Structures are given as C-alpha cells and as structure tokens.
Amino acid sequence: MKVTLLGSGDAIGMPVPMCNCEYCQKSEKRRRSGILIETDGSTVVVDISPDIKEQLHHEEVYDVDGFLVTHFHYDHFWGIQELNHVALTDEDHVFNPEDFDFNGWHDRELKIIGNKTTEEHLEEYHLHGRVKESGNIDFELLEKNQEMSFHDLEISTFGIDHGEEGTTQGYVVQKGEKKVVFAPDAWELEESNVYNDADLFFVEGQLFDAEGHANQEVLEEQIKEANPQRVVLLSNSEHLNQMHTEKMKEAAEEKGFEIWSDYTSIEL
C-alpha cells in the first residue's frame, strides 16, 4: 500500500493570496487537503481539493477508482468542478464531436463516496445539467460509523466534530494489516475505535497558537489514545502560525507529530 500526501495546507493553502509576509514568501507550496492511496487492486483519493488537477498530474494518476470525501467545504470537495468535464459525453463537449479525437479521456464515470450533506451540495451547486444527464457521476452514500468493502480495501468512517453537526467524517482505509486514517478539520474526533492503532494517522494540524480548528489539548490527547505509529499533520500554514517551515516542523516534532512536504509518499 503506497500512501502519498497530496495536500498539507489549510483551506487557503500556502502561500495565501495577496500576502507578501515573510512566511508566505519563504514557505514551500502547500496545496489543499488530500491523500492518494494506491494498491495492486485500487487507486483511491481522499478529498477532492481545488488543487486536484495538479495533484493527480503530479502523481501521474489518470484513473481513480473512487474519491472519498470528508465534507463539502471548498478546500475538500470543490475540486469536483475541476473533474466534471471528465464525465461529459463527446456530444456535450463540442457540437461536432466527429471532427475530434478525444482519446477517451472523458465520458468516464466518476465514483464519489461521501455523506448526505456532501451529496446535497453536489446536486445543488456542482453539477450543471449536462454533467448530470451524462449519468457518469456515481455518488455512493457512506455515513459516519459505517463501513464498506471497495476493491481490495476495507473502508470505515467516524464522525469529526467540525463545529457543524453531522457534516464531517474521517476515513479509515485498510488493506490487510495496514491501516491509514484521514481526519482533517477536527475540533475533536467523535468516539470510535475504528481509528485506533493506525500505521499512519493524518490529522488536523492546527495545534499551535493559531486556533483555526482544533481544541488543542483534547485533540492531542485523543490522538495519543488512538495509539498510531506515525502522526502526520494536515491544515498546515506558516502564514497563520507565523512560523517558518523548519520551526513549525520542530514544534510538531516536540509533540511527537510530523509535518510533511506535499507529495511525500511512503510504502506501508
């Protein structure tokens, strides 16, 4: 199981727009939230960030079996707008499709897995008529505290307290003994034992002075109790924390956590 961090940034990403502070000037680029999981039998992306096009091209991923979505917010789901055209039919791309060779890159099914509020946002904001009519968007409902088998993976979910009741869920993706957890935007994690004893635990990283999301002490305690092998922080922002990258990494390490650069990957 190969796991790649697609985006380690917060909702705005680094650098933030229209800012010339020293942190934005010097930081490496941090894209919006997501990970890629690849096994012999499946390619899965967790969260569809607005940076998804660049992220998939960077990793040379041209087929995704399923996109798992934590919640409907811009930085986690609105990259669906970047993917929509993949689902359009030839006729809907141009009026004279017979004159073009599309190389089969579109009229393809997009499989999305997520909860009801995400599906409602998809219906309401993200699918213009022709994408909907193509029938190529396959949304499968998976609520928190549910599980499903998907190709060679076992997927389970748990609730994340993100300040709005019932909107956000974390994912546990397992293949055999290997377990990855993805839990962005958490004030706290809702109680569950599915996220215990993970090999790799990606989690909300605003554990420093800038309190954008986390109830710091509670979340840190929950992470420790979950007993993961390695903890990698999400939602990192040098701009918000007013720290350069090295200092932010050191601060994380003091707590036993890691901050990775985007596109870092490991084999589990």
Ligand SMILES: [Zn+2]
């Ligand atoms: Zn977010």
Ligand SMILES: [Zn+2]
């Ligand atoms: Zn800045």
Ligand SMILES: [Zn+2]
């Ligand atoms: Zn959010």
